[in-house]
Amino acid sequence: MNASILHFISPPIPYFVDCGHASYDIGDYHIDRNCIGVFDLIVVIKGSLPVSENGGCWQLNAGEWIILLPDGHHYGFAPCTVQTEIIWIHFQTFGSWQECADMKDCLHQQQALMAEHKNKAYLNHSDLCSIFIPKHMKISTKAMEQLELFFKQEAEPKSMRNWRRQAIFQSFLQQLDRDLAEPSDITAFHLAEQIELYIRNHYMDDITNTVLQKALNYHPNYLAKNMFKVFGMTPMAYLQHYRIEQSKRLLLLTSWPVARIAEEVGFHHLSHYSSCFSKKEGITPSAFRSKFAKTN
Template sequence: MLSPILHFISPPIPYFIDCGHATYTAGDYHINRNCIGVFDLIVVLKGTLPVGEDGKEWQLKEGEILILRPDGHHYGSAPCTGDTKIIWIHFQTFGSWKECESMDECLDNQSALIESHKQKAYLNHADVCSIYIPKHMKITAKAMEVLNLFFEQEQEPQSLRNWKRQASFQSFLQHLDRDLASPSDATAIQLAERIELYIRRNYTQDINNPLLQKELNYHSNYLAKSMLKAYGMTPMAYLQNYRVEQSKRLLLQTSWSVTRIAEEVGFHHVSHFSSCFSKKEGLSPSDFRSRFIRKR
């Protein structure tokens, strides 16, 4: 059965809190806890760990990862049958996240989750992205290498250790995020990242599907499928969304007129800009500015 996926919106990137080892002997149970307030990532190094969360149960074997929710009931679903060793990592995030049953569900809910995140994380005009982490998976050799750094850093002074563990944790999450993708998905995601980079570098210019097809040397239908897989929207939808996001920065950081801002971010007509902005934000550009900036 495919694993559920934990869908995080970033920034900020989910952050490391603490880590450690635990050892169980035959007859021991995993600890029973409810709503501990942090994500609990478990990696089994030896043996088998029976563990449950809110009625769902796993038999975690050597080399497997499971991420338990901060708002769930966690417990040993059965006693260990032999010596078992695990690594645990506690982490948390600030903003919005959701557990989904599939990548399709993640993409269907991506726009709503991003908007929720921007409100919770006070990132009204920030450029955000999705991080996808399997709830249950087999750890790769590369991810395990990064994981070992957490404990090699134990010999560092505390101030330096905390900085290094945060960096190691981000690298570890990146491996889990990329390991989720199949080879075909990975190719599509790499192409989508090229599209996204091209749009960000050229969003003030005239961009359309034929131009992207020429610049990236792929048919526009495949470009659209790749962007939908990685970002949940077509290249043209991403372009419009990115232009609106950049306009929000200018509305808050400059005293430029709405007409000038529309031109600066690539809209030819202020009426089209206002329509796109209102459709996305639920208020006009002028009302958005007034909401965050008080006149003296």
């Protein structure tokens, strides 16, 4: 698959705006519009739809979908040659996102995008994750089942309908994110999640590559390869990242001395903790506390 990938940072998770059906007769063009302000996900149910975005062209056949960008120029580059029916979903996000050439590019840009997101979404202290969605792909059976649920909510009262559609949309995005993975990547995702969970549960302990090897029964090189593939960092890099994130919470929520906080999150030496914190955040732990925590 050579399609580009849309990389979203969450939370907040991209949110559902609206959905509907559209049909095209032979000779009809996809509507010409520019900078519509929302992502436009189009799924072709029947026929074939020629569609362009900023000069790129796709001939979408039944069972295929594409996501058009909120700041792009969308139009039909040719008329429909057969009767065509589509489902469309509009969604948007308050967070940071970017279109990347491939997964390698996504992971290379991940840390920079997360740093941008923290400022843009006012989530300086949130535990962030990535959502990867291909721009163009054939829709899976499971994703289609989720999609059909959007239109089964029409009989519900508006308040209930809106809540349920948001929940369905989150499940739909999760399915698209999973569908992106090649069959050979499924093991990598599962193993990376095991590593991440182990680190979260034991970050205050002495975790080394040897400890992870014994706990998960895989060679450290294999663990690092799969963790980097999914999280864009090695297990040891993620451990340090997670410890610093936990220390930021303690700096804001407690009055504990910085030395105690360093020890609580797994750092044995205050100087090492301060150095790692400053390198990641650009300020010392004490300066971070003074900047964000209220003082009496």
